[in-house]
Amino acid sequence: MWKGLINHYKEYLPVSENTPALTLHEGNTPLIHLNTLSKELEIDLYVKYEGLNPTGSFKDRGMVMAVAKAVEAGSKFVICASTGNTSAAAAAYAARAGIQAIIVIPKGKVAAGKLAQAYMYGAKIIEIDGNFDEALQIVRDISENTSVTLVNSVNPYRLEGQKTAAFEICDGLGSAPDILAIPVGNAGNISAYWKGFKEYNAKKQTGLPKMFGFEAEGAAAIVRGEVIAHPETVATAIRIGNPASWKLAEAARDESGGKVAAVTDEEILNAYRLIASKEGVFAEPGSAASIAGVLQSVENGSIPKGSRVVAVLTGNGLKDPDTAVKASTVDMISLANDEAEIRTYIEGLL
Numbered sequence: 001m002w003k004g005l006i007n008h009y010k011e012y013l014p015v016s017e018n019t020p021a022l023t024l025h026e027g028n029t030p031l032i033h034l035n036t037l038s039k040e041l042e043i044d045l046y047v048k049y050e051g052l053n054p055t056g057s058f059k060d061r062g063m064v065m066a067v068a069k070a071v072e073a074g075s076k077f078v079i080c081a082s083t084g085n086t087s088a089a090a091a092a093y094a095a096r097a098g099i100q101a102i103i104v105i106p107k108g109k110v111a112a113g114k115l116a117q118a119y120m121y122g123a124k125i126i127e128i129d130g131n132f133d134e135a136l137q138i139v140r141d142i143s144e145n146t147s148v149t150l151v152n153s154v155n156p157y158r159l160e161g162q163k164t165a166a167f168e169i170c171d172g173l174g175s176a177p178d179i180l181a182i183p184v185g186n187a188g189n190i191s192a193y194w195k196g197f198k199e200y201n202a203k204k205q206t207g208l209p210k211m212f213g214f215e216a217e218g219a220a221a222i223v224r225g226e227v228i229a230h231p232e233t234v235a236t237a238i239r240i241g242n243p244a245s246w247k248l249a250e251a252a253r254d255e256s257g258g259k260v261a262a263v264t265d266e267e268i269l270n271a272y273r274l275i276a277s278k279e280g281v282f283a284e285p286g287s288a289a290s291i292a293g294v295l296q297s298v299e300n301g302s303i304p305k306g307s308r309v310v311a312v313l314t315g316n317g318l319k320d321p322d323t324a325v326k327a328s329t330v331d332m333i334s335l336a337n338d339e340a341e342i343r344t345y346i347e348g349l350l
């Protein structure tokens with residue numbers, strides 16, 4: 001039985017006999033080959049489907065570590081700013097560990113599924129008229145002046161947990177892919193994957209991928225080289241204008257010979273519909289930025305034909321039902337409660 005990250009990867013993680021054996025059985029997510037898109041793009045394309053973690057996003061990998069270490073240090077409260085997924089994970093692992101999560105979120109900009117999770121897991125929820133970057137500044141300040149532990153990705157244990165996804169990809173493929181495509185918001189995850197690939201390579205000679213990060217165009221601070229005061233994108237998960245791990249993300253890009261590029265909301269929504277309708281894989285819009293980036297990079301030649309590519313799908317599509325309904329091009333057919341009428345309609349399709 002899979003017993004979660006702390007159990008499985010303890011030799012790679014900063015854990016001791018005093019670290020609680022916290023788990024919701026996170027990690028060990030599927031690496032799915034995208035058959036149709038691979039053929040169309042003439043590459044070998046896989047997705048790391050992080051939406052199958054216990055709270056539906058990759059944040060569980062980092063949060064199990066951050067909360068376990070907070071409990072080990074005697075903390076009774078954890079706090080984070082969030083666009084939604086971090087807060088869902090913090091709330092779940094805090095509940096599991098018997099401590100309290102406090103979350104600060106941008107009002108009106110958190111997808112419905114993520115908000116529902118925060119309520120159900122029993123977080124103290126504070127919404128502000130401000131964006132993620134402003135919320136992060138507030139919780140950073142508060143955690144410095146109180147006994148509350150900060151569990152955003154500036155907490156180093158978060159990246160430690162998240163790096164394990166790179167291990168799983170190397171184990172799944174037998175080595176690192178040529179290119180790792182990943183959405184970039186606060187830039188913690190791209191930094192964690194790069195750390196993971198380097199550590200696994202040092203231990204097991206699994207090789208190193210080129211790191212391709214993708215920001216939403218309306219929030220592309222790293223691409224533009226400047227803080228964006230008012231970031232905007234349909235992909236609310238990555239609606240971030242001043243990424244905390246900016247420097248680490250640039251290091252991942254430069255050391256790996258990769259790139260950080262921007263994808264438009266239109267490209268994101270196109271990729272979002274494409275992987276659901278052509279591959280049966282439903283990921284939230286922020287996640288689809290990685291696929292949008294792959295499509296763009298094949299088109300402009302920065303991903304050569306024949307490359308083995310892994311795109312990280314960071315969150316489950318069910319997180320954001322409102323965007324799914326709005327972005328869908330499928331019309332509901334309303335018919336009478338009548339078998340003959342329904343049969344006539346279906347025969348028209350055949």
Ligand code: F0G
Binds near residue numbers: 085087153237
């Ligand atoms: N994809 C999803 C679904 C996310 O929720 C996030 C970040 C990212 C990608 C970007 O990852 O920040 O490490 O570059 N969500 C954070 C949150 C900010 O609060 O849930 P990153």
